[in-house]
Amino acid sequence: MNLTIDAKDDSKVAILSGDGVVIEGVQDALDAIMNAHYLDCAKVLIRKELIHEDFFELKTGLAGEIFQKCTNYHTKLAIVGDFSGYNSKSLRDFIYECNHGNHFFFKATEEEGLEALHGAK
Secondary structure (H helix, E strand, O other), X not given: XXXXXXEEOOEEEEEXXXXXXXXXXXXXXXXXXXXXXHOOOOEEEEEHHHEOHHHHOHHHOHHHHHHHHHHHOXXXXXXXXXXXXXXXXXXXXXXXXXXXXXXXXXXXXXXXXXXXXXXXX
8 A cells, every 4th residue: 555645735635556455444444544644634535446346335334434434533535436337326326425525525537536635625
């Protein structure tokens, strides 16, 4: 798991990278959040491919647990990638609601994710 920083004005976003799935569960997500905070970032961007597929199956509870950790540690999160392959109405509704808030975002590209996070106060 690697983190790089994208800075814009007074906003800093930690961009998570790695080989294969790096977020297998809640502890991996918490490690990423804590590493970002160590770098003075309360905003994290993750590519969809780096997250275990259980995250996108809402009944597993993984997404809720990870989002709760983000909330507890005052961390905003953007997940970027192609979500069109998911047919779950509940997931589509979840993504819609997140994108209309100010803490969690599902965006198609890294640029869109960075824009959302840098704009989030």
